[in-house]
Amino acid sequence: MEKSIQEIEHHYDEMNIVCERPATLLDARMHYCPGCGHGVAHRIIMEVVDELGIQEQTVGVAPVGCSVFAYHYMNIDMQEAAHGRATAVATGIKRCYPDKYVFTYQGDGDLAAIGTAETIHSVNRGENMLIVFINNAIYGMTGGQMAPTTLINQKTSTTPYGRQQEVMGNPLKITEMLAMLPGAFYVTRQAVNTPVNVRRAKKAILNGFNWQKLNKGTCFVEIVSNCPTNWGMKPVESNKWLEENLLPFFPLGDIKVPSKEDIEHA
């Protein structure tokens, strides 16, 4: 039997619960490493789906990367895409169901290396979807290789002496690139390394879902995250390293925001 809101509220009062797993997040133990940002990013997305009451209208697309099993945790209909193709898969879904809320969840290798073409063209077409881009400047699942967003001099398992610009090129600011496209409706860069940043990231995701209803283009939320395991750091250290190294190169904040006129009907 489902509980009424009154019953749930009463239950909350009794238990003095101040924070709870949203109903849209499955009761499963996540496979992510301790301190990894994926868990927080999953949670805030699912909180938004829960709070907007759109679980029945939402379809998510998981990438290839550490978050390949996002559908083990997100209690919504989901599809697992081939590496880099999440926005193409999402396009297929959204074009058939324009009224659904469709989002992709992709890492830096998936979205900004192997999937660059799909990413750019989906945004260029202004597909009415939300793209959540988790950038931790490294390949997690395959064991810590260089990502397109790996910083110059950053050590990875395939840049053991640090990323050298002459050999490996430059870290790709794909978010800024995408913001140049007319199809991009809302482009922002957030992080999940501090409580205040988590709240800001959640607000961005809320915008990303809400504004799909406007049918005015793609919403793109980059989340700068960490990888304690492959960075070879403790979780707290990794968040400090993120602050001191990633954020100066990938500054947080909105890059393209809709005008007030654009969103007045939201």
Next chain:
Amino acid sequence: MGELRLMKGNEAMAEAAIRAGMDAYFGYPITPQSEVLEYLTREAYNRTQCAILQAESEVASINMVYGAAGAGARVMTSSSSPGISLMQEGISYIAGAELPCLLVNINRGGPGLGTIQPSQGDYFQSVKGGGHGDYRLIVLAPATVQEMADFVQDGWDLADKYRNPVLILADGALGQMMEKVELREQLDRSKRPIPAWATTGKTRNREHNVITSLFIQPEEMEQVNLRLQEKYKLIEQNEIRVQEINTDDADFIIVAYGLSARIGRKVMELLRGEGHKVGLIRPITLWPYPSETIAKAAEHVKGFLSLEMNAGQMVEDVRLAVNGRCPVGHYGRMGGIIPSPEEVVDVIKDMYSKINH
């Protein structure tokens, strides 16, 4: 009788797709099949409000097909050889996730960029698994513009029945040639039930639906594979299609599909005119393959010729079916050349003289 029209093979397929209640088409232009996308962008949305999208690549197209099929749509893509090569990763994922959809390859000459002229050089790729892993496509090989049209709806029905991708393998000549075609009635898109497994949004009364081809535990992955193999076995039992002409009294049989089968038929007529008892076996499904039909014929004929527009691909399946009981020759032209009936007649006469020695 349905509406009769004179149409190109590519356009007949596109028209048939609209009439079969297609929900979505994703594709990328490539000669000699671009008319499919052109026809659909011109006609389809206005008539049935389905989704038609020119993607940025064949890689994107096939993954859009994956997304739409996973959401329960009746979806299709078409391309020609190099484009189909680009799609192989996606096709493997579609087969792994067991998504019904329709794929079309209007085969042109290869390898590489090759030529835009007709070829049957993609037989191996189509029936032996062009992508990675143990999977099968149901492969339909039309020989006429009528079949190009008919196999669209038939293909989708098979795809839905088995949750398996279906490939129509034709060639550039069939795509470009015009013939009379009888079109089927328009089906109502809204009347086709959306499958229960589709990702259309999790409702309260069911668990969330997940479309995936990832089963990371080997025990689970093996079970998935065993289930797929069971399905393939069932398809082999139920869905073989083959046409036999003059095989009853034949002492020699031409095996050919698609355009080659039409040449083969002419060859058969020419040789029959000279008193040779030649028959024709035309596989319509290239997978599942009509091995038994060929094996049965091998009991009473002196030889076979596999006639193909390639260097000898299907001949391997003919030889497997014949299993050494009589000689199996191959004749093929490559690079976009269509063999003439006369040159094939000479090849078969030569085989006859060797067999009779």
